[in-house]
Amino acid sequence: MHIDVLTIFPEMIEGVMNASILKKAQEKEKFNYNLVNFRDYSENRHMKVDDYPYGGGAGMVLTPQPLFDAVDAVTSGKQSKPRVILLCPQGEPYTQQKAEELAEEDHLVFICGHYEGYDERIREHLVTDEISIGDYVLTGGELGAMVVIDSIVRLLPDVLGNEASAPEDSFSTGLLEHPHYTRPADFRGMSVPDVLLSGNHAKIAKWRRQESLKRTYERRRDLLDDHNLSDEDRNFLNEIRQKEY
Template sequence: MNIDIISLFPEFFDAFFTHSIIKRAIEAERLTMKVTNPRDFSHNKHNQVDDTPYGGGAGMLMMAPPIFEAVESVTQEPNINRRVIFLGPAGERFTQEKARQLATYDQIVLVCGHYEGVDYRVEEHLVDETISIGDFVLTGGELPAMVVSDAVARMIPGVLGAATGAVEDSFYRPVLECPQYTKPPEFRGMEVPAILRSGHHANIAKWRLQESLKRTQRLRPDLLDRELTKEERKALKEIAKEAVIL
């Protein structure tokens, strides 16, 4: 997969490209990532990429021409499955399901806004969709671009070391991850649940599902407002019985 980021601040991504999952994915040639600066496509002597909004108002807007040309420079290859995305607050909320969908593309292009926003012609005529990572205000689209890239990269086959790593993550399946523990088995009087040290894989799997559902009920009950699997329904019944007994 190719991920192209359109940003006025390419240096923001230096550490992101050279650490952890992203670094390993690039080295394994499962992923290529690069940043293109719209300023390189400005056609004035001051390399201007922003201007005042028509109709008045505070702040500056990013101009359409440099963004259009920057995107066009990385979308020359024909006949590939491509998605161009603007990262902005008015977009669809980014979810694990969206990350899974985007991972099926050959190329995604992430357009980062800055200043007070971008000329609306970018959203209306250039990109395929707008994505928001949450209901809060950020200085620019660089952090959202990293969030989307990281989540998508984890969905690319072969990127994670463990074959089931992504599947076990919270939100890959629409429940929160169960509590996890590692050595030592006892620390300051706090013990790892005995069942996890039992070696009984079926009981461990059952415990993990129940704890995952308990956590989801407590913290994100909205995630259970859907068609539940047979195993989930059974586990929730057992959880309800335990609650009555207690």
């Protein structure tokens, strides 16, 4: 996978790209990236990339020319058009399912904005996806882009040390992940559940499934609405509900 990030603050992203899993993924040649300062594409003699909004109002708006030219530069000569992703509070809420979808692509372009917003022609004619990482506003799209990139790259084949890790993540199964424990079995009087020490894989799998259902019911009940539940799952959830009354 190749990732282009269009930003006027490339230094914000460099450190994240060259640490932890993202660094290892590059060393394994699973992805590479290019940071593009779209200010370099401005035709304004002062290298401006923003201007006052037509009709008046507070704040400045990113102009279309530098971004259109920057995207043209990173996509020229490509056989297929990449997904061009705009980080924006108005975008679709980001989910694990979206991360899995984008992880199938060969080329992604991220646009990180600043100021009051974007010229609407950027939304209408340049981008393929608008993504929001939450119902709040940041000073720019760089932090959102780093979140999305991290969530995508870790899904690429052979990036994680254990290939079973990603499919079992919270939200990948549609449920929140079950609790985890490690050594020691007893820490300050707090013990690991006996079933995890039993060596009985069938019982462990059942416990994990039920704990995942319980945690989802307690913290993100909305996720259960569209989840494919077995009769055993429903019976277990009914038991939880009955204990509430």
